[in-house]
Amino acid sequence: VKIAVLGIGQMGLVCSGILAARPSLSKRTDGEHEVVLWAHSAEEAGQLTQTRRSPRLAGFALPEAVRVTASMAEAVSAADLIVSAIPVQYIREAWQKAAAGVRDHAKGNGAGVLAGIVSVAKGIENRTLLRPTQIVAECLGDNPDSRPRPIAVLSGPTIAAELARCLPATMIAASEGLSEGGAHFSEEVQRLFATSWLRIYTSEDMLGVELAGAMKNVIAIAAGVLDGLQAGYNAKSALLARGLAEITRLGTAMGASQSTFFGLAGVGDLATTCFSPEGRNRSCGEALGRGEALADYLKRTTSVVEGVATTRSVVDLAKKYRVDMPITEAVHSVLFEGVDPIDAIGRLMSRELKRERVG
Amino acid sequence: VKIAVLGIGQMGLVCSGILAARPSLSKRTDGEHEVVLWAHSAEEAGQLTQTRRSPRLAGFALPEAVRVTASMAEAVSAADLIVSAIPVQYIREAWQKAAAGVRDHAKGNGAGVLAGIVSVAKGIENRTLLRPTQIVAECLGDNPDSRPRPIAVLSGPTIAAELARCLPATMIAASEGLSEGGAHFSEEVQRLFATSWLRIYTSEDMLGVELAGAMKNVIAIAAGVLDGLQAGYNAKSALLARGLAEITRLGTAMGASQSTFFGLAGVGDLATTCFSPEGRNRSCGEALGRGEALADYLKRTTSVVEGVATTRSVVDLAKKYRVDMPITEAVHSVLFEGVDPIDAIGRLMSRELKRERVG
Numbered sequence: 249v250k251i252a253v254l255g256i257g258q259m260g261l262v263c264s265g266i267l268a269a270r271p272s273l274s275k276r277t278d279g280e281h282e283v284v285l286w287a288h289s290a291e292e293a294g295q296l297t298q299t300r301r302s303p304r305l306a307g308f309a310l311p312e313a314v315r316v317t318a319s320m321a322e323a324v325s326a327a328d329l330i331v332s333a334i335p336v337q338y339i340r341e342a343w344q345k346a347a348a349g350v351r352d353h354a355k356g357n358g359a360g361v362l363a364g365i366v367s368v369a370k371g372i373e374n375r376t377l378l379r380p381t382q383i384v385a386e387c388l389g390d391n392p393d394s395r396p397r398p399i400a401v402l403s404g405p406t407i408a409a410e411l412a413r414c415l416p417a418t419m420i421a422a423s424e425g426l427s428e429g430g431a432h433f434s435e436e437v438q439r440l441f442a443t444s445w446l447r448i449y450t451s452e453d454m455l456g457v458e459l460a461g462a463m464k465n466v467i468a469i470a471a472g473v474l475d476g477l478q479a480g481y482n483a484k485s486a487l488l489a490r491g492l493a494e495i496t497r498l499g500t501a502m503g504a505s506q507s508t509f510f511g512l513a514g515v516g517d518l519a520t521t522c523f524s525p526e527g528r529n530r531s532c533g534e535a536l537g538r539g540e541a542l543a544d545y546l547k548r549t550t551s552v553v554e555g556v557a558t559t560r561s562v563v564d565l566a567k568k569y570r571v572d573m574p575i576t577e578a579v580h581s582v583l584f585e586g587v588d589p590i591d592a593i594g595r596l597m598s599r600e601l602k603r604e605r606v607g
Numbered sequence: 608v609k610i611a612v613l614g615i616g617q618m619g620l621v622c623s624g625i626l627a628a629r630p631s632l633s634k635r636t637d638g639e640h641e642v643v644l645w646a647h648s649a650e651e652a653g654q655l656t657q658t659r660r661s662p663r664l665a666g667f668a669l670p671e672a673v674r675v676t677a678s679m680a681e682a683v684s685a686a687d688l689i690v691s692a693i694p695v696q697y698i699r700e701a702w703q704k705a706a707a708g709v710r711d712h713a714k715g716n717g718a719g720v721l722a723g724i725v726s727v728a729k730g731i732e733n734r735t736l737l738r739p740t741q742i743v744a745e746c747l748g749d750n751p752d753s754r755p756r757p758i759a760v761l762s763g764p765t766i767a768a769e770l771a772r773c774l775p776a777t778m779i780a781a782s783e784g785l786s787e788g789g790a791h792f793s794e795e796v797q798r799l800f801a802t803s804w805l806r807i808y809t810s811e812d813m814l815g816v817e818l819a820g821a822m823k824n825v826i827a828i829a830a831g832v833l834d835g836l837q838a839g840y841n842a843k844s845a846l847l848a849r850g851l852a853e854i855t856r857l858g859t860a861m862g863a864s865q866s867t868f869f870g871l872a873g874v875g876d877l878a879t880t881c882f883s884p885e886g887r888n889r890s891c892g893e894a895l896g897r898g899e900a901l902a903d904y905l906k907r908t909t910s911v912v913e914g915v916a917t918t919r920s921v922v923d924l925a926k927k928y929r930v931d932m933p934i935t936e937a938v939h940s941v942l943f944e945g946v947d948p949i950d951a952i953g954r955l956m957s958r959e960l961k962r963e964r965v966g
Contacts, residue, residue: 405844416952417841418849447845480774481883485764486806489875490777496869510855510869516848523882524840593775 249281249440252327254342256287256296256316257551258305258408259368260333265412266441267331268311283314286323288334288342293318303550308412325349328363329440332384335552336371336462339380343387350388352397364398364433366421370461371554372561377568379458398433399423401454402441403461403513405520407527414445420513422451422458449512456508459499463576464518465555466562467491469533470579471522473589476537487575488515488522494573498562501569529555536582537589559583608640608799611686613701615646615655615675616910617664617767618727619692624771625800626690627670642673645682647693647701652677662909667771684708687722688799691743694911695730695821698739702746709747723757723792725780729820730913731920736927738817757792758782760813761800762820762872764879766886773804779872781810781817808871815867818858822935823877824914825921826850827888829938830881832948834889835896846934847874847881853932857921860928888914895941896948918942 253264268283287293293316296302300310310316317323324330324346334342351363369380378386381399390397404419411417419441423434434450442448451457470491474484495518496509508514521527532553535545546553563580566573578596581587612623627642646652652675655661659669669675676682683689683705693701710722728739737745740758749756763778770776778800782793793809801807810816829850833843854877855868867873880886891912894904905912922939925932937955940946 405841405848407839407841410839410841413839415839415841416845417839418845480766480769480772480776481879481885482764482766482769482774482776485875485877485879485882486775486777486871488878489764489869489871489873492869492874510848510851510874512845512848514848515851515869515874516844518844519847519878519882520840520844523844523878526840 249328250326251281251283251329251331252286252323253283253331253333254286254320254323254346255333255335255369256285256292256302256304257333257335259406260285260331261302261305261308261310262406262408262411263331263333263368263441264314265308265311266443266446268313280313284323284327285310285314285316286320287316287318288338290318305408305412307409320345321349325351327351330365332365332367332369332380334369336369336373336380336383336554337552337557339369339383340373340387343384347387347389364400364436366400366402366437367458368402369554370403370458370465371558372459372462372565374557374560377561377565379455379462381454381458396424398436400434400437401457401461402437402448403457403517405512405516407520407524409526410524411446414443416445416447418447418449418512418516420449420451420457420511422454422456422513424452424454451508451511451513453505453508455502456499456504457513459502459504460495460509460514461517462554462558463495463498463562464491464514464521465529465553466559466576466579467495467518468521468527468529469536469553469555469559469583470575472527472530472533472535473537473579473582473593474533475530476534476539477590477593479593484522488518491575492518494571494575498566498569498571498573501571502565528553532556533579542583555579556583608687609685610640610642610688610690611645611682612642612690612692613645613679613682613705614692614694614728615644615651615661615663616692616694618765619644619690620661620664620667620669621767621770622690622692622727622800623673624667624670625802625805627672639672643682643686644669644673644675645679646675646677647697649677664767664771666768679704680708684710686710689724691724691726691728691739693728695728695732695739695742695913696911696916698728698742699732699746702743706746706748723759723795725759725761725796726817727761728913729762729817729824730917731818731821731924733916733920736920736924738814738821740813740817755783757795759793759796760816760820761796761807762816762876764871764875766879766883768885769883770805773802775804775806777806777808777871777875779808779810779816779870781813781815781872783811783813810867810870810872812864812867814861815858815863816872818861818863819854819868819873820876821913821917822854822857822921823850823873823880824888824912825918825935825938826854826877827880827886828892828895828912828914828918828942829934831886831889831892831894832896832938832941832952833892835893835898836949836952838952843881847877850934851877853930853934857925857928857930857932860930861924887912891915892938901942914938915942
């Protein structure tokens with residue numbers, strides 16, 4: 249299979265590594281994959297090609313077989329499968345460039361070849377409030393009456409630094425569309441990415457998987473704030489439970505399946521994001537909890553902190569769907585309204601005693 | 608209110624400290640509480656009285672106002688409220704002693720005085736497969752036709768070492784019965800225990816709260832095994848999600864409310880138990896993961912590891928209710944069947960790829 253991976257952030261690197269390092273397990277594709285990795289800057293593409301290392305993911309070595317390019321046309325024009333690993337607020341820009349060169353996967357492009365798009369980004373676009381797969385579809389201008397293009401979301405508790413070390417992990421492959429052979433596209437993706445250390449489950453709730461992946465980053469910022477305040481595991485676990493309740497409320501109000509939020513892509517991803525010291529959203533929150541200004545933190549980090557922009561989008565969605573999201577509101581107040589983290593946490597803890605309400 | 612706290616384990620100490628340290632917030636009870644703490648051994652009672660310290664909970668100081676006794680009759684005979692903090696496999700023995708002296712709370716014992724029993728233990732009795740409140744009720748020989756005795760469960764993400772330091776935390780107070788004044792007993796318990804740093808929610812699902820508290824200890828042993836194997840946060844978060852799914856399956860099969868498992872007493876407690884380095888069940892699992900024998904670990908620990916005995920009970924319940932619990936089975940195989948932890952984990956990770964099933 250000819251694969252283009254778009255984006256040289258942590259997940260782009262990790263996916264390139266997984267797909268290039270071994271023959272496919274897919275029944276429909278034998279032999280090695282050919283992986284091209286697209287970088288948004290020619291300078292970084294050059295560095296990656298030469299050093300095979302990235303400041304974004306310590307300890308990771310990009311396999312020699314992966315070709316790195318800064319030319320979008322070169323990356324996508326021959327690709328059967330495109331893995332979109334671009335930070336959410338930049339997806340539109342990148343896919344507008346990609347659109348002209350993308351092959352028409354919906355019509356099939358050769359028997360026995362896996363064809364489609366896999367999205368691994370986690371966030372919601374500001375203003376449009378669209379999910380990654382919706383942005384991609386919009387950029388491709390797909391005709392809603394034609395056969396849907398195979399597109400899947402790959403998500404789950406996957407701190408990239410651990411994937412880079414091949415530590416055991418699980419993911420969810422979710423899709424709604426069918427591949428040209430009639431098999432559920434998520435099952436193709438499952439076989440494509442599964443390794444001895446990476447176990448993949450399938451799901452049909454693409455909406456829920458994308459929403460859960462986006463919203464957990466907001467809760468993780470709050471978890472980091474608690475860490476910065478040295479509040480302890482009990483407080484962080486309470487936050488996880490109450491955070492899960494509020495993202496589930498919004499998700500189900502938007503039509504997602506409740507069970508997705510209680511699965512690997514929901515509570516599983518939320519847990520690793522809130523507890524792993526390597527999580528970027530948690531680390532950002534921790535800096536805020538210690539008293540650092542958001543602008544200063546973002547200046548000194550090499551990675552995009554998806555949860556920051558996504559907090560704006562989730563607050564907008566909560567208003568649109570009239571869902572009460574006190575933790576998300578608190579994160580918004582700390583990030584964008586100058587509220588002191590201690591005051592924000594204090595307000596959450598001193599709300600009126602009441603019955604527990606979940607979902 | 609005259610309060611007897613039974614048990615000098617971590618939760619018994621912490622509850623004594625919380626209740627003795629401050630005036631009640633309860634509307635129905637003014638002034639200070641009088642707290643008596645029952646210890647199962649005269650020697651330990653003497654040490655606690657003298658030193659106010661316990662090897663079971665580093666850094667904790669028992670308030671001077673708390674009287675410690677090894678006489679069960681002395682502890683319970685004057686008590687309006689009894690807090691049961693005895694390790695689950697020892698509840699029957701202790702409450703059989705207590706039964707004769709316990710006042711008849713069901714009939715009321717003076718206007719305006721909070722009366723009833725609060726259980727904080729987390730486990731399932733071996734062989735009988737009863738929950739803590741069921742064991743207590745059986746020991747008291749309550750007439751099922753008479754007005755139910757007010758009894759509540761207090762549970763949630765509450766690693767005792769953090770409570771001892773007054774770090775922010777949340778709990779669930781769950782009860783089915785009504786107190787003599789007609790108010791829901793859980794609301795009385797809520798007001799009794801709530802402090803500025805401890806937020807308490809109420810629930811009517813006593814069954815679910817007790818089952819979740821018991822079963823999370825089994826999952827925490829598995830989480831500890833992963834820590835011992837240095838498997839990482841992704842693996843542990845996947846375990847948390849899949850563990851939550853299987854304990855929810857058993858809980859709902861037994862008649863508990865699904866939402867309890869997705870709340871503070873469910874996923875919240877599960878998270879802190881799986882991630883806090885101070886959790887006893889997690890620590891036990893970690894020792895096993897590092898290759899230590901169970902018997903050796905139990906010999907060198909000062910606290911009861913509830914999850915070990917409870918694993919037997921949960922496996923029995925899973926059989927009885929015909930629920931598939933692969934993680935609990937794996938823990939059982941490591942604890943009692945001599946299976947190597949690496950093999951047990953490997954078996955879990957290599958099960959056939961499939962769709963995610965939650966609840």
